[in-house]
Amino acid sequence: MINYTEITAIPGGVCAARGFAANGIRCGIRASSKKRDLALIVSERRCAAAAVYTANLVKSAPIRVTREHLADGYAQAVICNSGNANTCNANGVEIAQGMCALVERYTGVPAFDVIVGSTGVIGQPMSLEPMERGMAELASGLGDNSNLAEDAIMTTDTVPKEAAVEFEIEGVKCRLGGIAKGSGMIHPNMATMLVFVTSDCAITPQMLQRAVSEDVKTSFNMVSVDGDTSTNDTFAVMANGMAGNQVIDSKGADFDIFRAALHTVTVKLCRMIAKDGEGATKLLSCILSGAGEPETAKTVAKSVICSSLTKAAMFGADANWGRVLCAIGYSGADVDVEKVDVSFRSRAGQVDVCKNGAGIPFSEEEAKRVLLEDEIDILVNLNDGDFSAEAWGCDLTYDYVKINGDYRT
């Protein structure tokens, strides 16, 4: 078991680790928008790099290009725009490649070592022109600007999302930090999310890919905002080795602590993404215990978090636990519903509402007090084994509908 207390939160996002610089500017991808729309992250040295992508069959052009660039396990920079998803565009691959070529021209990092991402509307024509115009400003401003890069990749996000930690590998201090954008079209596997993580830890590309692929199963794949799996999801990690630890090239204690550090950052980002779901007023965490199988734990936790009716009830601070039970019942997992216990918990306390699959008396007033908080835990015990899981979502609100009723205009 990892001692998570040895992993310390620090500021700095993607610039927390040694050798990474970032920037974000407005280049004008959408004439109507005043926000930053182009982000750049660059490492001093070439990095081991690994990524996972959306399971949607419709994949953005940037994903196709990034996949090729990461085939050798290395990268040195990330470029990412908001305002256009560069998906279902006739010249999408050309544009994505053009973005990487711009990075080469302005930073010297070879185009084949660039990770490229896009987020925004699908199927809108896109031009390189605004990025060509903005690139000099973007590159010359590279520095300790994780916050600006984060701002530039946001779409309907209302708050920036970054996290970083410090940890030790055999006495050598390492750092790892990330930025994320989320908000809508977010559902396992994975969410419409772009997550870029940097570290100065030394690790081989193979072990880094293993860490990323394992991590995502209990982090980003356990987040749902609206059940829609995006076409652009990318979770990419670059590790440049500048911490000077002995390179992690196999399983063992060093790998475990790296995994734990990564998971600390990704879970923080997951919770931030869920809490900032489009229109959300609350973070919902389904904390599932007592499952007979690991997959059952995950399936049931996700089903609860995805239930529109449960989400709407949480918006209304309504302890309508029947909807939780209903979502457990239709999850597809093999569950003995007559053993299920359900409680709601928040800073304001805990209220038990269902025992052995049937209602138990509780104070509506107390339940209301618990559910009016902005971070709600839905505790489900299947009483059928020792496996557990956690999934994160948000409430369903008027504003989700408002934001998505006319997103393009």
Next chain:
Amino acid sequence: MINYTEITAIPGGVCAARGFAANGIRCGIRASSKKRDLALIVSERRCAAAAVYTANLVKSAPIRVTREHLADGYAQAVICNSGNANTCNANGVEIAQGMCALVERYTGVPAFDVIVGSTGVIGQPMSLEPMERGMAELASGLGDNSNLAEDAIMTTDTVPKEAAVEFEIEGVKCRLGGIAKGSGMIHPNMATMLVFVTSDCAITPQMLQRAVSEDVKTSFNMVSVDGDTSTNDTFAVMANGMAGNQVIDSKGADFDIFRAALHTVTVKLCRMIAKDGEGATKLLSCILSGAGEPETAKTVAKSVICSSLTKAAMFGADANWGRVLCAIGYSGADVDVEKVDVSFRSRAGQVDVCKNGAGIPFSEEEAKRVLLEDEIDILVNLNDGDFSAEAWGCDLTYDYVKINGDYRT
């Protein structure tokens, strides 16, 4: 192929077929509600009877009792309440059996020939008392009152849902009609819906069950309002044989016409249920063609109808076809996304928006005009084969959130 023109729409709902009477009253299951809450349908003669139920592992007590009663293939009455789902209640089976006993006491139909249904909040204590008090009034008012029975089973439904048809089997006029309630917690397989259909056609219980089980695959299992599969869904059909046709006891032309008549009624009810989804302002039909496999057609059509983002875009009359393509991509079906065509169609016309998986120029103004109508067809051609499917849903609106944010109070 069936000639559907020989199937004529008629009025009368569950009382259209010979020998059926119905009624609906308010007995006061929820003190706070003024609406009718108890429905009764009775046949003069014992009927062949068949049903399908929710796939949710959490099943209402009425379903458990109805299953037992239909084990022999026969029934003669339906009793159904709204205002309480009788699910996850300690004494649920006792209450459901008590409802059937009340039917026996007041109509003479044996309790074991009664189909029982409930709809409303899950996990609320329930008492037989209001039904005991109302039963004399309910039974004495039995007559040509399909509309009252329909009214009594409604919950958040805003319009009654009934349909009936007349058709001929070997020159003998037969009738078949039904009532349905829908609105929320509606998702394949099946939806929170209660559907009761009656017919005077003579058919064996075995062939009736076959007809029902086949029908549901392309009718109620293709409806989604919110992705939540209810605990109480029941689709039950009773056929009393009073039309006098030669009994349908095998596959063949007679069975086919019965199937077609049933499907005509169930599809009408599906469209009504989807259009009256909680908070809905529009009926969305995804008409899927060109699939390589029948299951692909169904999976993709349902995925489009279930996409929260597509549903919200339709509410906003926003031709954001990228969300349709996204939902096709994450459906889980094996689709070549680069062959997909998408169009939107309504009474106001048709606008083609995507060809071979990429956007094509279209007039936003014309698209708006098409999408402002209240019945929208989303036409998807996979251009990969000859199979087709149709699925029905509705838009996602502020009112869905409002209704479900505090349903219990």
